[in-house]
Amino acid sequence: MQKALSECYIDGVTNNIEFLESIFHHPNFITGKLNTRFILDFYPNGFHGDFVTEEYVKISILVALYIHLRNEQKYCNNRVNEAFVVVINDNEYPINAKYQDGTLTAIYNHNSYSVKGRWKSNSYNVKEQKCLFVTIAGLPNAGKSTLINSIIGKKIAIVTPKAQTTRTQIRGIAICGDTHIIFTDSPGIFTAKTKLEKALVKSAWSAIKGDDITLLLIDVKSYLQNIEKIKAILVKLQHRCILILNKIDLIKRPELKMAYEHFNLLYKFEKIFMISALKNDGLFDLINYLSEIAPVGPWLYPEDQATDSSNDFLSAEITREKLFLNLHQELPYSTAVITEQFEKKKDKSLIIKQVIFVLRESHKKIILGEGGSNIKKINIEARSELEKIFEQKVHLFLFVKIRPWSDRPEEYIV
Ligand SMILES: Nc1nc2c(ncn2[C@@H]2O[C@H](COP(=O)(O)OP(=O)(O)OP(=O)(O)O)[C@@H](O)[C@H]2O)c(=O)[nH]1
Numbered sequence: 580m581q582k583a584l585s586e587c588y589i590d591g592v593t594n595n596i597e598f599l600e601s602i603f604h605h606p607n608f609i610t611g612k613l614n615t616r617f618i619l620d621f622y623p624n625g626f627h628g629d630f631v632t633e634e635y636v637k638i639s640i641l642v643a644l645y646i647h648l649r650n651e652q653k654y655c656n657n658r659v660n661e662a663f664v665v666v667i668n669d670n671e672y673p674i675n676a677k678y679q680d681g682t683l684t685a686i687y688n689h690n691s692y693s694v695k696g697r698w699k700s701n702s703y704n705v706k707e708q709k710c711l712f713v714t715i716a717g718l719p720n721a722g723k724s725t726l727i728n729s730i731i732g733k734k735i736a737i738v739t740p741k742a743q744t745t746r747t748q749i750r751g752i753a754i755c756g757d758t759h760i761i762f763t764d765s766p767g768i769f770t771a772k773t774k775l776e777k778a779l780v781k782s783a784w785s786a787i788k789g790d791d792i793t794l795l796l797i798d799v800k801s802y803l804q805n806i807e808k809i810k811a812i813l814v815k816l817q818h819r820c821i822l823i824l825n826k827i828d829l830i831k832r833p834e835l836k837m838a839y840e841h842f843n844l845l846y847k848f849e850k851i852f853m854i855s856a857l858k859n860d861g862l863f864d865l866i867n868y869l870s871e872i873a874p875v876g877p878w879l880y881p882e883d884q885a886t887d888s889s890n891d892f893l894s895a896e897i898t899r900e901k902l903f904l905n906l907h908q909e910l911p912y913s914t915a916v917i918t919e920q921f922e923k924k925k926d927k928s929l930i931i932k933q934v935i936f937v938l939r940e941s942h943k944k945i946i947l948g949e950g951g952s953n954i955k956k957i958n959i960e961a962r963s964e965l966e967k968i969f970e971q972k973v974h975l976f977l978f979v980k981i982r983p984w985s986d987r988p989e990e991y992i993v
């Protein structure tokens with residue numbers, strides 16, 4: 580019965596498995612000293628967690644030691660000490676232990692215990708975990724967000740044909756064999772003038788500085804007219820850098836060869852890849868290379884997590900994408916979107932309420948359109964995409980407010 584209870588896992592519904600397990604451990608239950616007042620006598624204030632038996636203490640000590648020793652050897656290459664103190668509920672348990680050939684032998688209180696771990700989680704069965712942090716950087720419109728979406732295999736960053744679409748760092752987590760590659764999509768780097776533009780460029784450089792390696796993405800079709808801007812980035816970069824020539828689907832082979840040779844002479848890149856982020860061409864080799872150079876290190880995100888962006892952020896970004904696609908000239912740049920409510924209803928549909936901030940009354944009028952026609956179109960497009968992303972019916976409510984938000988970009992770009 581105990582085995583059956585310990586192997587039973589129920590998600591989403593409140594259940595009393597832990598309580599039943601606790602009863603099995605109770606000394607009175609074990610010795611058969613039972614009566615009909617058992618629960619009233621021993622759990623007068625209800626059940627608030629199992630009591631710690633000596634058995635539990637021993638198991639906890641050994642598991643803690645086993646994990647510690649494995650990690651020390653695996654990730655730090657440290658020789659492990661033989662004397663430990665394990666602390667459980669403020670009690671200290673001094674022990675001696677040795678870890679050899681996958682078996683832990685611990686001596687506690689003059690008794691010797693042996694443990695050999697057989698972990699249920701796959702992550703500990705793999706050879707060795709590796710982890711690499713990579714920033715995707717470059718001029719605006721190079722295809723950085725398209726690349727992160729193609730690598731992750733789903734839309735985590737918005738994409739438009741307009742420059743300066745991405746306004747903040749967006750992380751995407753890819754798994755390649757035993758390697759976690761954590762990509763950061765960053766805003767484009769350009770000569771910033773306004774407060775908002777300076778915040779975007781600062782965010783891009785801070786992503787570059789914080790990660791192990793930079794993928795400098797170049798739109799190979801337009802590289803010659805941008806070569807001075809690219810050189811300026813390279814001068815400032817001083818960081819491990821892989822060059823990615825993107826949009827190869829737009830040019831002929833001889834032009835691509837010329838671009839390759841040009842960049843090869845320009846800078847000592849760790850490697851150069853030629854890809855089409857849009858057509859998913861060349862990404863396999865890139866990912867494999869990144870996985871090869873990744874250092875040993877623990878995975879920092881669960882295996883099924885693709886991004887650390889919140890639903891509030893992602894849904895606001897989708898609306899902003901539709902604003903970028905439907906508005907012209909400078910108008911998209913004067914908008915910011917904040918999600919004020921993201922709520923799952925009992926019928927499994929989503930209620931999403933967002934505010935679109937604009938700088939002037941005239942902007943508000945254009946966004947609303949004749950009889951609300953523009954905002955209606957934006958709402959329909961955003962809602963339809965949100966329903967695909969969240970695989971749920973979405974009720975999207977958009978409100979337009981006038982506010983000088985670009986004076987305080989840090990409050991509106993999360
Ligand atoms: N033909 C072609 N177009 C691409 C490719 N990669 C991206 N694009 C297009 O280039 C435009 C810009 O793509 P984004 O991914 O938004 O570029 P970005 O570098 O993130 O731009 P910012 O966020 O503004 O810095 C979009 O219209 C994409 O569809 C590619 O490999 N081939």
Ligand SMILES: [Mg+2]
Nearest residue numbers: 723724744745
């Ligand atoms: Mg982008």
